[in-house]
Amino acid sequence: MFKKPIGWNAKTIKEMLEESEKLIEEKKSYYGIERLSLKEEDPFRYERAYASLRGALVSARETALHVAASPIVTEIGELCFALYTPEGDSIVVSTGILVHVHTMSEGIKFMIREGYEEDPTINQGDIFLNNDPQCGNVHTTDVQTLIPIFWEDELIGWAGGVTHQIDIGGITPGHTLVSSIQRFDDGVYYTCRKIGSNDKIWRDHMISAKKSVRSPMYWELDEKCRLAGNLMIRDAVYEFIKREGIEYYKTFMREAIEEGRRIVIERVKERLIPGRYRAASFMDLPMKDQAWVPRARIDRISNHPMEIVVKGDGGFSLSFDGASAGGANAFNCDKGAMEGGQWVLLTQILIYGDKVNDGAYFAVEKDYPLGSWANPGDPYLSYQAPWGNLIPAYTTMMKCMSYGLFSRGFREEVVPGYGFTGDSIQGGGIYSAGPLKGERWMLSTFEISGQGLGASAVRDGLNWGYAMWNPEADLGDVETWELFQGGIPYLSRKVKPNTPGHGKYRGGANYAGVAYIANSEKVEFFAGREGLVFHGSGGMHGGYPNATSYRLIATNTNLEEIFQNRQDYPISDTDPNNGEFERFLKADIMRIPIGTIYPISLENFDIIHFSESGGPGYGDPLERKLESVKQDLDEGLYTSDIVKSVYGIVADYDDNNKEWKINIEASTKCREEIMKERKEKSLTFEEFWEHERKKLTEERLYESVSRMYSESLKLSSKWGKEFREFWKLPEDFQMEVK
Amino acid sequence: MDVDKKTLERMIEGNLKWDELKPIISGRKDQNRFDKIMEILQEKVKFDEKILLPLHEHLYIVAKEGQRIVKCDCGYEFGDYKINWKTKCRIRVRDSIDSIEELYPKFMGSDPKWEELREYFCPKCFTLLDVEAVPPGYPTIFNFLPDIDTFYEKWLGRNPPDKE
Numbered sequence: 050m051f052k053k054p055i056g057w058n059a060k061t062i063k064e065m066l067e068e069s070e071k072l073i074e075e076k077k078s079y080y081g082i083e084r085l086s087l088k089e090e091d092p093f094r095y096e097r098a099y100a101s102l103r104g105a106l107v108s109a110r111e112t113a114l115h116v117a118a119s120p121i122v123t124e125i126g127e128l129c130f131a132l133y134t135p136e137g138d139s140i141v142v143s144t145g146i147l148v149h150v151h152t153m154s155e156g157i158k159f160m161i162r163e164g165y166e167e168d169p170t171i172n173q174g175d176i177f178l179n180n181d182p183q184c185g186n187v188h189t190t191d192v193q194t195l196i197p198i199f200w201e202d203e204l205i206g207w208a209g210g211v212t213h214q215i216d217i218g219g220i221t222p223g224h225t226l227v228s229s230i231q232r233f234d235d236g237v238y239y240t241c242r243k244i245g246s247n248d249k250i251w252r253d254h255m256i257s258a259k260k261s262v263r264s265p266m267y268w269e270l271d272e273k274c275r276l277a278g279n280l281m282i283r284d285a286v287y288e289f290i291k292r293e294g295i296e297y298y299k300t301f302m303r304e305a306i307e308e309g310r311r312i313v314i315e316r317v318k319e320r321l322i323p324g325r326y327r328a329a330s331f332m333d334l335p336m337k338d339q340a341w342v343p344r345a346r347i348d349r350i351s352n353h354p355m356e357i358v359v360k361g362d363g364g365f366s367l368s369f370d371g372a373s374a375g376g377a378n379a380f381n382c383d384k385g386a387m388e389g390g391q392w393v394l395l396t397q398i399l400i401y402g403d404k405v406n407d408g409a410y411f412a413v414e415k416d417y418p419l420g421s422w423a424n425p426g427d428p429y430l431s432y433q434a435p436w437g438n439l440i441p442a443y444t445t446m447m448k449c450m451s452y453g454l455f456s457r458g459f460r461e462e463v464v465p466g467y468g469f470t471g472d473s474i475q476g477g478g479i480y481s482a483g484p485l486k487g488e489r490w491m492l493s494t495f496e497i498s499g500q501g502l503g504a505s506a507v508r509d510g511l512n513w514g515y516a517m518w519n520p521e522a523d524l525g526d527v528e529t530w531e532l533f534q535g536g537i538p539y540l541s542r543k544v545k546p547n548t549p550g551h552g553k554y555r556g557g558a559n560y561a562g563v564a565y566i567a568n569s570e571k572v573e574f575f576a577g578r579e580g581l582v583f584h585g586s587g588g589m590h591g592g593y594p595n596a597t598s599y600r601l602i603a604t605n606t607n608l609e610e611i612f613q614n615r616q617d618y619p620i621s622d623t624d625p626n627n628g629e630f631e632r633f634l635k636a637d638i639m640r641i642p643i644g645t646i647y648p649i650s651l652e653n654f655d656i657i658h659f660s661e662s663g664g665p666g667y668g669d670p671l672e673r674k675l676e677s678v679k680q681d682l683d684e685g686l687y688t689s690d691i692v693k694s695v696y697g698i699v700a701d702y703d704d705n706n707k708e709w710k711i712n713i714e715a716s717t718k719c720r721e722e723i724m725k726e727r728k729e730k731s732l733t734f735e736e737f738w739e740h741e742r743k744k745l746t747e748e749r750l751y752e753s754v755s756r757m758y759s760e761s762l763k764l765s766s767k768w769g770k771e772f773r774e775f776w777k778l779p780e781d782f783q784m785e786v787k
Numbered sequence: 788m789d790v791d792k793k794t795l796e797r798m799i800e801g802n803l804k805w806d807e808l809k810p811i812i813s814g815r816k817d818q819n820r821f822d823k824i825m826e827i828l829q830e831k832v833k834f835d836e837k838i839l840l841p842l843h844e845h846l847y848i849v850a851k852e853g854q855r856i857v858k859c860d861c862g863y864e865f866g867d868y869k870i871n872w873k874t875k876c877r878i879r880v881r882d883s884i885d886s887i888e889e890l891y892p893k894f895m896g897s898d899p900k901w902e903e904l905r906e907y908f909c910p911k912c913f914t915l916l917d918v919e920a921v922p923p924g925y926p927t928i929f930n931f932l933p934d935i936d937t938f939y940e941k942w943l944g945r946n947p948p949d950k951e
Contacts (some may be wrong), residue, residue, distance in 0.1 A: 331922060507799070742882060754924070
């Protein structure tokens with residue numbers, strides 16, 4: 050049946066998207082715009098117009114988060130909203146988890162390309178739901194609600210909101226499922242599905258959706274939260290149009306995006322240096338002894354090599370050429386997730402405070418190699434925990450840009466990277482006693498939102514206060530997390546010594562928590578973080594990477610008896626060699642150097658320790674000021690043995706004054722000894738080259754490492770050529786996996 | 788905001804308090820920052836060669852006898868800036884558990900079978916210039932190769948100091 054097209058000037062929305070893409074390609078500007086007419090003609094009106102929409106979106110988010118029930122959303126604001134053009138390009142965004150602004154853009158474009166205008170049709174009042182990583186999302190746990198906005202008969206835009214769920218009905222309870230290896234383990238999938246009309250969510254959808262997850266109440270209220278925010282945005286657009294006129298709105302939306310694109314170019318020219326930037330990061334996924342499905346039982350380390358080329362015109366390209374392969378694991382990323390990660394970091398490094406929109410997306414050329422973890426090209430793989438690769442991989446972008454910022458003189462902007470947004474402890478159980486007996490509880494502590502940031506070239510890194518995907522990072526209150534994970538109350542949250550990356554300026558520090566299982570049965574516990582490799586691309590200019598994670602779990606404990614006798618119990622693991630767990634507990638105590646573990650079963654009074662991440666350091670640690678080291682010791686950020694071996698500082702604790710005293714003479718001698726050791730234990734480059742090359746040619750690599758090289762060499766001719774040339778290997782050299 | 792030279796000198800030395808540093812981070816950037824920093828650094832280094840670009844806390848690309856070379860503030864010359872300066876360093880490879888546990892508590896460092904630490908030192912002053920955390924056998928990473936001529940000519944609108 051004939052239906053009038055919903056695009057402008059009798060065009061279909063698909064035709065509008067095609068025209069937009071053609072103009073960007075041909076004219077190298079958004080929608081082929083040559084001049085920012087509105088800004089030039091009346092800058093005050095233009096800026097006021099932008100600010101009014103920005104304010105409306107921030108307001109929508111602040112209001113909507115109180116509609117939600119999920120503590121992740123209400124406590125730390127794990128949601129964001131954005132306004133899009135009819136073609137799906139973001140014009141203006143709220144605060145919050147901005148990594149999702151571009152992901153929703155891809156979702157809208159998917160619907161347009163798939164012909165949703167004809168079937169299932171796009172009408173005023175329709176509601177669409179998306180959480181499919183193949184359509185722009187990061188992982189199924191991030192759920193997007195999108196509504197079209199019409200003015201008379203024309204589609205004039207979309208409002209989108211995303212929240213992060215506690216649970217998505219996957220293979221295990223949790224939000225980032227490390228045991229997922231295929232699409233069918235990832236939980237419920239909504240592939241841009243229409244779920245409502247006339248501004249109401251359909252009843253059959255809600256019934257079905259609530260049965261598909263383990264946290265139905267949170268699901269329902271989070272859906273209402275996203276819809277409420279979107280409707281507020283739609284109202285704000287109508288007020289805008291009534292005030293400024295529809296023609297102004299149509300011109301405004303496109304010029305605001307073009308201005309966003311131009312701002313990136315201008316900032317690049319203002320702050321960086323043209324040239325080639327490179328860094329690499331890695332992530333471990335030790336599944337050989339853990340995975341349930343035979344084909345997933347391999348140990349894996351991912352290669353995340355990044356090259357950024359800043360061009361003479363201020364544009365730049367970003368490539369992950371050389372990345373290792375995707376596979377039967379949860380860490381695969383689709384392009385939408387990669388775009389989101391790139392976009393959110395750009396908004397933090399270069400374009401904060403200005404027109405933050407998809408202009409940043411259009412300013413960058415991207416290469417996510419097909420077959421790699423960054424673009425596996427297989428929709429049936431799992432995309433449940435792409436953060437496992439995405440988060441460490443994008444430390445390289447921060448580091449690359451920091452080289453340029455440093456050379457340009459903006460040392461205060463240098464940040465070599467950030468800590469992994471883990472320790473992502475997860476799982477859940479069923480209450481076996483108390484008023485909630487028989488009900489489920491979910492372990493989804495989102496204090497992962499407060500990690501250590503890397504040091505800059507002029508100061509130490511931010512402690513416990515950074516998440517790459519949410520510029521408003523907040524680790525939240527223990528009491529709030531306990532509201533929904535009452536089966537695992539905290540015994541402590543305490544500063545964890547030795548988490549920051551060492552350096553003249555140390556990275557940000559962080560906390561560790563200790564918690565125990567209470568009043569529960571059928572408890573599953575798992576976690577995700579790096580453990581066998583350092584997170585990200587490490588420090589800069591002589592700074593070291595931040596410490597890795599490990600697992601510490603005590604089972605068969607006498608904690609119940611300790612409580613009854615009011616005795617001391619462990620509240621930290623300051624020295625993993627000689628810890629409080631051993632001192633205070635009778636228990637089976639397990640410490641393993643692995644951060645990512647498959648689910649295990651826990652019983653009441655079992656205890657877990659989990660440590661959040663520090664940030665990487667900057668500069669030679671021997672150049673750190675004595676008073677800064679003293680402060681680190683006084684605040685418990687480092688222990689005296691590490692301070693001595695890394696910083697060359699000898700200190701004694703003054704029990705009377707409750708502070709550390711630096712022994713200047715002993716420290717001078719200690720630093721001299723470290724310098725002497727540097728001379729004695731270092732190799733010339735030629736000696737180093739021989740030493741390393743033998744590891745490759747004499748087959749001395751561990752299987753995860755040889756697998757990584759094998760995959761990267763097969764997937765990339767460019768990276769492979771440079772690898773072979775560097776080590777003077779035959780042109781046809783390939784790596785065999787032992 | 789316009790940050791004066793004295794403040795920038797104190798910033799480089801790490802002596803700014805947070806309430807002094809915060810406005811510099813969050814404010815609009817001074818458009819002549821590069822020139823001010825170059826002036827400070829040229830006065831600070833003990834060598835006479837003209838700095839073309841600060842590359843690192845201790846390394847500079849300088850003009851010397853018609854060449855562009857990387858030079859450490861201790862005076863050591865690493866050679867052509869187009870060749871990775873790390874290939875002229877002294878390098879300590881920490882590829883054993885014991886050597887990694889000198890820097891990190893047990894369980895809080897990498898497993899050397901999966902990833903090693905490489906410390907790159909200046910061959911003269913033995914300042915630690917870079918640390919790489921990479922799997923065994925990974926090629927040395929060439930972090931930054933600037934396009935000096937494009938920077939000066941197209942972005943700053945003048946010739947590089949060695950072509951003036």
